[in-house]
Amino acid sequence: MPSNASATRSEASDAAPATAANNKKLPYPKSDIRVNLTNHFASKVYTSSSPVTGNVTITTKRHVRFDAIQILLIGTSKTRVVESLGTPQDVTHTLLKMAMPIPESSYPVPRVLETGHTYTFPFNFVIPNHLTINACNHPMDSNRLLDQHVLLPPSMGNWDKDDMAPQMAKIEYTIKARVLHQPDLGSSTLRIMEATQTLKVLPASIEEPPLSITEHDRLYTMCQSKSVRKTVLATKLGVLTAEGIQPGPAILRSDGLGMVSPTVGQIRLKFEPASVDTPPPKVTNVTGKVAAHTFFSSGTISNFPNMGHWNEQFVDHKRGAYSTTASLPPVLFKPSKWQQHLTSTARRDSGYSTDNGPEVAVESDSGSSTNPQRRRGSRQSTQSSSSKKQASPIFHSTTQDVQFSLPVEKKTFIPTFHSCIVSRVYTLQLSLTVAIGSTTKTVSLILPLQVMVEWTPPEDDGVELPSFERAVQEAEADEHLRPRLMQVPDQQFRETSVLPGYGA
Template sequence: MSASLTDRSDPPSAANNNKPGAFLKSNIDVNLSNHYSSKVYTSSAPISGNVTITTKREVPFSAIQILLMGTTRTRIEGIGAAAHDVTHTFLKMNMPIPESTYPTPRTLETGHTYTIPFNFVIPRHLTINACNHEMLSSQLQDHHVLLPPSMGTNWAKDDMSPQMARVEYAIKARVLRLDEPSGKHVRVMEAVQLLNVLPETAEEPPLNITAQDTLYTMTKTKTLRRNLLSSKLGRLTARAIQPSPAILGPDGQHLVSAPTARVELHFEPAGADVPPPRITSASGKLTAHTYYSSGTIPTFPNLGDSRGQQFAADKRGVYATSVPLPALPTPATRWKHHLTSSARRDSGYSSNTEASEDSSSSGPKASLLSRTKSSAPVYHTATVDIPLALPVGRKTLVPTFHSCIASRVYTVALTLQMGAGGGGSGSTTVQLTVPLQIGVGGGADTDRAGLPSFEAAVEEAEADEHLRPRVVGVPEEQYQGGSVLPGYA
C-alpha cells in the first residue's frame, strides 16, 4: 500500500525563537492505530498508523524508511574477558514510499509537519534467508524460520527472561541523508515504537527423550520402607508421559487448553501381604530455561548433556528460573493387581511364551527357582492424571521457541508424596521432571480464515467428481452389438 507525505503548516513558535540560545529540535514520532501499552499482536495481525515529522529547521534528506523489524540480542560475559554482544535481525519489512511523494528538493521545511501512513501484517513464517547456517537436523530448520515471541522487553508481568537474551519487535521510522564522501546513508532522525508479539504456534510432537537428555527425568525408581532402619516393603517405579501442550490465548493472559500430567506407577511388593502405596499429596514447579549463544546453535539446546553446554565452542549460556504451580489436586490411586509370570505357571495358566521367557530349565524345579527369586506372587500398576494449573496471572509465559541464537523451553518438576504400605508410618517422595510445550492459539477469526466454507467444499467435491478419470474398456458380451451402454439405459 503506497504512502504519501502530507504537509501541514505549523508556524514556528515565536516564544522559542525569542529565547537566546534555544535549541530548536525536530521531532519524529510513530503513531499506532488502536494501540495501548499492553496490547499483544499475533500472527496475521495488522499494524497500521502513521509517522509524523515536525521540523524546527530545514532538514535536507535523501530517503525516509518505515520498517517492521524483529531482532534477537544476546550477551555472553566471560571470566576475565570482555562481554560479547551479538545481534541477529531475523525480520525486516520495509514500507514502500513512492518517489513521487517526496518533496522537491528533498528538504523538510522549517515549521512544517509531514504525515506518512503505513500498514504492516505480522507474518506467520520468516523467509528461508532468515536462517541459512549449518545445523544437524532439518527439524531444527523448521523451528528457526518461525517467528520467536517478544522476550525480555516491555511486558507488564515478568516473563522469566535474563538480561542476556532479548527478542524485540519494533516499528522504526528513519530520515536518512546520503553522505557524499562515503556513499552511505546517515540517520538524521529516528523513532522507535516497541511491540509485544506472541506468534501463533502449532502443537509439536512429543520429544524422543533418552538417557543422554539430562534436563529431563521421565522415570524414577524408589525403594519403600516404613522407616530408615526397617526392611524394605517393595520397589516403586514411576514413569511420566509428556503432558499435552499448554495453549495460551492470543493475548497470553489466559489458558485456552490446560495440560495434564500422566504418571504410570509400578509397585513390586517384598511380600504378598504388603499393600501398594497411595499418593498423599502432589505439587509442581514450572521452570523456564532460556538458552542464548554468541554463535548460531546447530542443535536443540535442551537435548543432550545440557550440563556442559556453557563450555561449548560457541560460548552458550543458560538461565533457569522457577515458579511454583498453583495447588495441584491429590489424585486418587486405583491399583490393579496382577499375578507374576511364575505365579501363573504355578497355577496352571502358563503359556509357552511365558515359559520360554523364564530360563532354560523347565518343570517343577524351574517353578521352585522362580518362587525363590520372587518373594511376592503379585505386582500392582496404576495410572494417575494430574491437571496442571499454570501461573498466568503472575507471569508472562512466552511460548516455547528455538531461534538461531536464543531458545526458551519449559520443564515441570512434579513431586508425588507416597504413603508407604497403604499409608502407614513411612512415606517416600518421587520427583519427575517432564517437558512442557507452551503455545499460542489463534483467535476465532484467525481459525476461520484458514478453513473453507461449506459451499466451497461442495463445489470442490463436485469439480473433483467431474474431473475424475474415466476408464474405457470392452463392454460385457450381453451389451456388444447394441446401441446402448450400461448407465445410459
C-alpha cells in the same frame, strides 16, 4: 486518528559539523519525529496475522534536507556471553526486516522538510508467522531444527511481568522510522532523524510431537523408582515406580493473559510388594512446579539445546543457560484404583495366564554353556536362590491423572521456541506423595512441557493487507540480511587477487 504511543524524539543531525575548537554541535532546535500506532496501548500484545498500522509524523523547527524516509518492522535477537578472559561479547542477529514502501508522490518537492510543517507518512504491516528461508541458512543437525528456526520467536525480556528470561538474552520487535540524507555524491548515508516504537509479540504456534527422550537427555527425569520402608532400618515393604507421560501442550490465549484450558497429564504407577499381604500405597498429594530454561549462544545453534548435553559439546563459541522455576497453582487429582496382576514368573510357574495387566520382564537363567549337566546345575542354583527370597507373585498398577494450570497471574509465559542464537523450553516438575499406613514416600518426575499460543483469526478492521509488490520487497530485504560466513580462503586463492566464481 492514530494514537500516539511512546513517541521518540531525535535531534536532526544534518547541521554543520562541529568545529575542532570546541567539538560541540551548533545549537539548532530539535526536530520532532513520532511513530503513532492505531489502537495501541502499552500492554497490547500482537500475534500472528495481527495488523500493525499507523503513521509517522515529522515536524521540524528549521528547514531539513533529506533524500529518503524509511519505515521498518525489525525483529532482533541479542545475546551476551562472557569470554574466557572475562570480557563480555554482545551478539545481535536481525531475524526480521520488513520495509514499508513510500510512494514518490508522498515526498515533498524539493525534498526539504520545511519549518513548522507536519508531514505524515502512513504504514501498514502484518505480523508474520514464518520467516523466510534466508533468515537461517547455517549448518544444523536436522531439518526439523530448521523448521523451528524459521518460525517467528516471541518477544523476550521486555514484558510488564517477569518472563523468566535472563539479562543475557533478549528478543525485540520495533517499528523504526528514519530520515536519511546523503550529503555528497558517493558519501555515506546519514540517519539524521530516527524514532522507534517497541511491540510485544506472541506468535501463534502448533502442537509439536512428543520428544524422543533417551538417558543422555539430562534435562528430564521420566521415570523414578523408590523402595518403601516403615523406617530406615526396617524391612522393605516394596518398590514403587513412577513413570511420566509427556502431557499435552499448555495453550495460552493470544493476549498471553490466560490459558485456554487447564492441561492434563498422566503418571503410571507400579508397586511391587515384598509380600502379598502388603497393600498398594495411596496417593495423598501432588504438587508441581514449572521451570523455564533459556539457552543462548554467541554463535549459531546447530542442535536442540534441551536434548543431550548442552554445555559439554565441543563448539567454537561460548554458550550459556539460565533456569528458573515458578510454583503451579494447586494440582487437581483424584486417587485412582489400583489393579492387581500376576507377575510373569508366577504365570509361568502356575501355567496361568491373564491379559488383565502388563507383564514384567524376567531375567533369563544365567549361563549359556552347551553342557547339559552344567545347565541343570545352574537352574538348580537359580531356583534355590529364588526360593530363599520368596518374591511376591503379584504387583499393582494404576494411572494417576493430574490437571494443572500455569501461574499466568504472576509470570509472563512465552511459547516454547528455538531460534538461531536463543531457545526457550519448559519442564514440568511433579512430586507425588504416597502413603502405606503411617509410611509416606515422595517420588518426583521432570517432564517436558510445550507452551504454545492459540491462533485467532485477525479482526477485519478494513485495513488492506500487504500487496504482492511489498512481499517481493520483503524477500529482497531478507536476502540482504542473509548471514554471510567469513573464513580463510583455500590455498589456491591466497595472494592471487582472484575470487572463485569470477572470470579474469
